[in-house]
Amino acid sequence: MMKKIKLLPRAMALGALAAISASAMTSAHAESAAGPVKPELKSLQQHFKTPEWLQDAKLGVYTHWGPVTQAIRHHDQGNFGWYGRFMYQQGHAAMEYHKKHFGDPKDVPYTKIMEEFTAEKFDAAEWAELIAGAGAKFGGPVSIHHDNYAMWDSDIHAWNSVNIGPKRDITGELEKEYRKRGMKFLGAFHHGFTYHFYKYARQNGYQGTEAEFAKLYGPVDKRDEKKEFIPRAFQEQWLALVNEYVTKYNPDLIYYDFGLGWQDQDVQYQMYADYYNYGIKEGKEVTVLQKERAPILRSYSTMDLERGRMDELTPYTWTTDTSAGAWFYHPDSSWEDSNTMIDMFIDIVSKNGIMLLNVAPDFEGSIPPEMKSLLKDFGSWTSQNGEGIYETxxxxxxxxxxxxxxxxxxxxxxxxxxxxxxxxxxxxxxxxxxxxxxxxxxxxxxxxxxxxxxxxxxxxxxxxxxxxxxxxxxxxxxxxxxxxxxxxxxxxxxxxxxxxxxxxxxxxxxxxxxxxxxxQPNSKTIGAEMAAIHGYHISEGENADGQTVINNWTSWWGSVNFLWRNKFKDSDFTLRAKMRNLNDTNELSVKIFNDGGEVVTLQVNPQVTGDEFVYVDLGDFHLNADGVFQIKIGSEEGKFAPRSMEIEAIQIAPIPVQMKR
CATH class of the missing domain: 2.60.40.1180 (Golgi alpha-mannosidase II)
Structure with missing residues (x-):
């Protein structure tokens, strides 16, 4: 039977670093007022800095595990990561699966799955040994998923791993073992969709409509039909849960699945201020990982990409959370091999990224053989090559x-x-x-x-x-x-x-x-066969290797246009052409422009090349906009020697911030 727990009142929830007793309770609102970080954009920006330890760490591991894993343990189609949502949806395969293995959802609701989640083989020390052995420098559990089941000893949320299921403080045990091995600790919050998660349970008259389960399933409010409304009380409950976790387990960083845009702005800012002031008080470098890509959010938090990465080197540190298989373990999952994942890891590190790798334990709490093999391979590789990865x-x-x-x-x-x-x-x-x-x-x-x-x-x-x-x-x-x-x-x-x-x-x-x-793989080569030719004194031909070239360029008013899609706003680029230039009097006019009116012009006296086609530097330029641009190469009257110029291709490459002049 669960112990009775009362949600913190609104005034305390907004400002509270949740605690158990009056003697242990601290007001985060008061802490923020006293601390240097205020719940305001300017203050958050002024005090934010990417932790050096995170830049050094390169690899973290977190674990998707909970009642979901218990539910999808059967071999046939056990791949429903949002099981608690879809088991109540009429016609969904998860409902049919549930009826087959557990019974009708009215008789066996999701809370029964929570009770069956006993985690008999969970061993925090074994997990920590495997994960630290892989070379991970930080780690932690998925502390709460969208199903609203907390994997910690919560005093403000009854639906947790101490009250129901394992009857153990999963987070507390893992924190102790990870820190014992010198790892930083992560708190991962995946309840960004929780308020809408049990929509079908409420709509279809299942357990979600019963008052005693309201703290789990969320209150019913018709205004949430378009996912545009989240009750203030629910937001404050979210803030109280985060602050309680921070107080109890001292995480070095916090990760959020989904964006944070579903909360009112002041609630978001309060969370950041509370956590950053906590870090200052404890003398810890901390940050928040969030999934919005807007530059303004990067000014006070760290951007995370889900199963993704950047295609260029960035001046800021970012993370990616990814998995070699399904987020939650099920026996029929397909797996990426270790070579694929290690190559991906190196590519991420080279672009100023950090990999947060998911490990998915089975329903009993054991690390599956597939995951053990991957962790072992990571450990073998990082122990040999880590000097070129960590602290680089x-x-x-x-x-x-x-x-x-x-x-x-x-x-x-x-x-x-x-x-x-x-x-x-x-x-x-x-x-x-x-x-x-x-x-x-x-x-x-x-x-x-x-x-x-x-x-x-x-x-x-x-x-x-x-x-x-x-x-x-x-x-x-x-x-x-x-x-x-x-x-x-x-x-x-x-x-x-x-x-x-x-x-x-x-x-x-x-x-x-x-x-x-x-x-670099993100540079762009455009061959002459893709060019548009303007003027009858210029044509296409072939060089000695059979490559298409722009040749028979007999007059200065002939020009050639290349179409190029720029993916990077407000960025610098360098341009060159693979060409042959036989006369030192030639001067090219290079114009880069788009339909929006942005125009950049370069004047170039290309080097004399002799008979060989070589790459010639045409100069650097800056573009404010992304999108489609034309690169037009021509000349001016009196500055062109007929039949002295041929172009095989052009190349464009972004210039990283570190190389800008």
């Missing part, structure tokens, strides 16, 4: 290769499930030590060539040493005349690992190579 920072040129990524939520590129291209030996990602003295290059597959030239940096001093993690001999290298470094790839019967290969560069004077920007 992104290199201004994050990488090179052919496999790119789309930016945003639910962009799980390089996924076997989505049949994307796999990374190979020509896909390289860079990092650098915090002090900037040691460079690292990770090959996401073993190089096929015996010699590989790296395009991401220039070597100014050749007096250094190159080593390969997991290989006990130095790597032979040569610094080429143009400053790039060429590696001799050893022939090995047994590779250092089965996933990705890290090279370390010690004692070199290295700087970013601007030309290396064009080797």
């Amino acid at each position: 920072r992104p290199w201004p040129i994050y990488g090179e290769g052919s496999v790119g990524a789309d930016s945003g939520h639910f962009k799980i590129e390089n996924s076997k499930a989505r049949k994307e291209a796999k990374y190979g030996g020509d896909d390289i990602r860079y990092t650098v030590s915090k002090d900037g003295k040691t460079q690292f290059a990770f090959f996401l597959g073993w190089p096929e060539s015996e010699q590989v030239i790296l395009n991401g940096f220039d070597v100014k001093s050749a007096g250094g040493k190159v080593t390969l993690f997991g290989y006990d001999k130095a790597i032979n290298f040569e610094v080429l005349a143009d400053g790039r470094i060429q590696l001799d790839i050893p022939k090995l019967a047994d590779l250092p690992n089965d996933f990705a290969y890290g090279f370390k560069f010690d004692g070199f004077d290295i700087q970013p190579r601007k030309q290396g920007l064009f080797y």
